[in-house]
Amino acid sequence: MAIRARRSFSIKTQPGFTTIAMACFFLLYLPIATLVVYAFNSGESVAVWQGFSLRWFQSAWQNSLVQEAAWRSFLVAGFAAALATICATMAAIATTRTVNYPGLTFKYAFINQPLMVPEIVTAVALLIFFSRIKVWTGYTGIGYLVLAHTAFCIPFAYLPIRARLENMDLTLERAAADLYAPPWQAFRRVTLPLLTPGIIAGFMLAFVISLDDVVITEFVKSPGQETLPTYMLGQLRRVVTPEINAISAAFLALSLLLVTAFFFLNRKKS
Amino acid sequence: MGSDSAAIDVRGVSRIFKGAGQDEVRALDNVSVAIRQNEFFTLLGPSGCGKTTLLRLIAGFDFPTEGEIRLYGEDIAALPPYKRPVNTVFQNYALFPHMTVAQNIGFGLEMLGKLKEEIAARVAEMLALVRMSELKDRRTSQISGGQQQRVALARALAPRPKVLLLDEPLSALDFKLRKDMQIELKRLQHETGITFIFVTHDQEEALTMSDRIAVMNKGRILQVGSPQDIYVRPSERFVANFIGDTNFLKARAVGAKGGKVKLDLSSGGSLSADLPPEGLSVGEVTVVVRPENASISEIKGSDFAGNVENIVYFGTDTHVHLKLADGLPFIVRQQNSAGSTAAVKIGDKVGVSVVPGTAKVIRD
Ligand SMILES: Nc1ncnc2c1ncn2[C@@H]1O[C@H](COP(=O)(O)OP(=O)(O)O)[C@@H](O)[C@H]1O
Ligand SMILES: [Mg+2]
Numbered sequence: 001m002a003i004r005a006r007r008s009f010s011i012k013t014q015p016g017f018t019t020i021a022m023a024c025f026f027l028l029y030l031p032i033a034t035l036v037v038y039a040f041n042s043g044e045s046v047a048v049w050q051g052f053s054l055r056w057f058q059s060a061w062q063n064s065l066v067q068e069a070a071w072r073s074f075l076v077a078g079f080a081a082a083l084a085t086i087c088a089t090m091a092a093i094a095t096t097r098t099v100n101y102p103g104l105t106f107k108y109a110f111i112n113q114p115l116m117v118p119e120i121v122t123a124v125a126l127l128i129f130f131s132r133i134k135v136w137t138g139y140t141g142i143g144y145l146v147l148a149h150t151a152f153c154i155p156f157a158y159l160p161i162r163a164r165l166e167n168m169d170l171t172l173e174r175a176a177a178d179l180y181a182p183p184w185q186a187f188r189r190v191t192l193p194l195l196t197p198g199i200i201a202g203f204m205l206a207f208v209i210s211l212d213d214v215v216i217t218e219f220v221k222s223p224g225q226e227t228l229p230t231y232m233l234g235q236l237r238r239v240v241t242p243e244i245n246a247i248s249a250a251f252l253a254l255s256l257l258l259v260t261a262f263f264f265l266n267r268k269k270s
Numbered sequence: 271m272g273s274d275s276a277a278i279d280v281r282g283v284s285r286i287f288k289g290a291g292q293d294e295v296r297a298l299d300n301v302s303v304a305i306r307q308n309e310f311f312t313l314l315g316p317s318g319c320g321k322t323t324l325l326r327l328i329a330g331f332d333f334p335t336e337g338e339i340r341l342y343g344e345d346i347a348a349l350p351p352y353k354r355p356v357n358t359v360f361q362n363y364a365l366f367p368h369m370t371v372a373q374n375i376g377f378g379l380e381m382l383g384k385l386k387e388e389i390a391a392r393v394a395e396m397l398a399l400v401r402m403s404e405l406k407d408r409r410t411s412q413i414s415g416g417q418q419q420r421v422a423l424a425r426a427l428a429p430r431p432k433v434l435l436l437d438e439p440l441s442a443l444d445f446k447l448r449k450d451m452q453i454e455l456k457r458l459q460h461e462t463g464i465t466f467i468f469v470t471h472d473q474e475e476a477l478t479m480s481d482r483i484a485v486m487n488k489g490r491i492l493q494v495g496s497p498q499d500i501y502v503r504p505s506e507r508f509v510a511n512f513i514g515d516t517n518f519l520k521a522r523a524v525g526a527k528g529g530k531v532k533l534d535l536s537s538g539g540s541l542s543a544d545l546p547p548e549g550l551s552v553g554e555v556t557v558v559v560r561p562e563n564a565s566i567s568e569i570k571g572s573d574f575a576g577n578v579e580n581i582v583y584f585g586t587d588t589h590v591h592l593k594l595a596d597g598l599p600f601i602v603r604q605q606n607s608a609g610s611t612a613a614v615k616i617g618d619k620v621g622v623s624v625v626p627g628t629a630k631v632i633r634d
Contacts, residue, residue: 171360171364172364172367174351174358174360175358175360175365175366176366176377176381177330177331177352178329178330178352178356178358179352179378179381179425180352180353180378180381181381182381183352185381186352189377190366194367
């Protein structure tokens with residue numbers, strides 16, 4: 001590393017770099033570290049350390065409201081990520097296995113729209129849109145949350161799938177066609193198996209994004225349809241106990257696990 | 271030409287790629303060629319001359335702008351690749367990385383809906399044919415380049431295609447492996463009796479392997495013939511230049527008799543040469559003489575004379591580089607067998623004699 005730094009320009013050698021880097025590091029991780037540490041506090045406070053205990057994890061685990069919200073979160077995230085991944089896979093194939101045409105850039109923008117439109121705008125729009133439908137149909141179930149989450153998860157599922165399709169050797173599909181595979185068979189026997197890591201990665205990313213959402217969920221949910229994040233937000237308005245820390249810590253662990261798995265899947269070359 | 275007995279009959283095919291704005295690329299320009307059943311046919315030409323484009327049209331990955339392609343008399347130009355009884359060995363092999371060697375070889379048969387036992391038997395037969403039986407359960411990433419090459423061949427041959435297309439299949443191999451694979455390919459073609467259309471830019475490879483060669487340049491086929499035909503009777507300057515070493519002479523015809531023409535060379539001497547099949551153009555003509563068909567001799571009684579500029583020793587033979595009176599270069603290749611080499615030095619003025627019947631008048 002030292003040799004490399006001497007040979008070419010390196011940001012690391014710039015004055016003040018270490019200070020700024022350390023500051024960023026602390027700003028990012030110190031609050032999270034504190035949060036995790038106090039999840040293990042044996043007292044009632046989130047600010048005064050009174051000894052180590054797992055009581056808040058236990059209490060959160062046994063809290064029926066937490067259980068219900070967690071279950072709903074997983075349900076919504078599971079369905080939304082699955083739907084988003086299917087849409088994203090089809091969109092990725094349609095936008096990569098084609099000759100370039102004038103409208104294509106517009107389509108990329110369209111697919112990635114949820115990344116660019118402010119979340120609060122989407123949330124308000126969906127609130128108004130769905131409230132009409134709720135009145136007309138009388139249906140107030142979890143379906144609205146699933147649909148809303150699907151919509152904003154699509155770009156996250158789309159990106160890794162598209163990346164994998166773009167890196168795939170096109171002659172493989174040609175070879176399949178050459179060996180008498182009609183388009184559907186060529187897709188099923190060659191493209192899809194090679195695309196699978198991308199699809200799993202896309203699913204996991206969409207799942208994490210959905211699991212984490214507050215703004216859109218808060219606007220779209222019917223009364224009583226708390227997900228884990230909205231439940232936590234509600235709790236913060238009342239008495240704060242380390243139970244919230246425990247839930248957050250568990251949440252963090254799960255997200256880290258999924259994101260790490262995503263990373264490894266994405267790195268694995270075909 | 272153009273009979274229904276041809277395995278592949280390409281008739282007046284053009285492929286024009288529209289570029290940005292007005293410019294277009296004529297990758298193929300009115301190409302016609304008939305490829306016979308069971309022959310080892312080679313498309314030879316420099317990079318960018320349209321070889322791959324022609325192969326892709328035959329395989330069905332691309333469609334002609336004009337013209338038709340017939341397979342045993344049937345027009346296939348509009349059929350998708352999976353409906354053509356034609357298989358391809360890709361330049362990068364394109365083996366399926368998520369399948370084993372055996373699964374790769376069986377893929378085409380599976381897609382054709384063959385029975386399991388039949389597929390297994392044929393795969394075993396193919397594995398034996400390319401000597402890969404003991405590696406049948408390996409992943410394609412776990413075998414060497416040469417082995418991948420053989421799997422690609424077996425995979426393309428397994429469904430018994432009517433025609434096998436090979437796009438520069440040997441270009442990624444090192445010299446030794448390449449020589450082995452050239453022999454292997456000839457053997458496979460002989461044993462399977464399948465028509466091979468082989469693409470290369472290597473003239474030596476084309477000469478040693480082919481039954482017939484089509485020499486291409488800039489989207490056109492310039493000459494089709496056996497390796498001997500093309501080497502001995504090149505039709506035009508590009509062909510003569512691309513295949514083997516050649517000397518070009520400028521001359522003026524002074525009288526023709528029985529397919530032979532008497533020429534006055536612009537360098538001073540005179541020569542008798544074969545006429546091209548389409549006859550002689552008026553004015554200055556170009557004559558080709560292969561270096562091995564010329565020898566150094568006394569000026570008296572020789573065909574023409576030149577100054578020795580360089581002498582290059584190659585072991586089996588020696589190349590004597592001359593400069594003729596009109597400034598053109600001329601190379602004489604002398605065999606180094608004992609006693610046959612005239613002793614010449616740089617700076618000598620020497621005579622050159624051409625073996626009668628070997629000089630050819632060509633299109634320029
Ligand atoms: N898809 C394409 N679009 C535009 N031009 C192309 C395309 N494919 C080939 N060409 C052009 O056609 C010509 C012939 O290409 P190719 O058949 O690949 O040559 P070869 O295989 O003999 O090297 C080249 O000039 C190439 O740039
Ligand atoms: Mg090519």
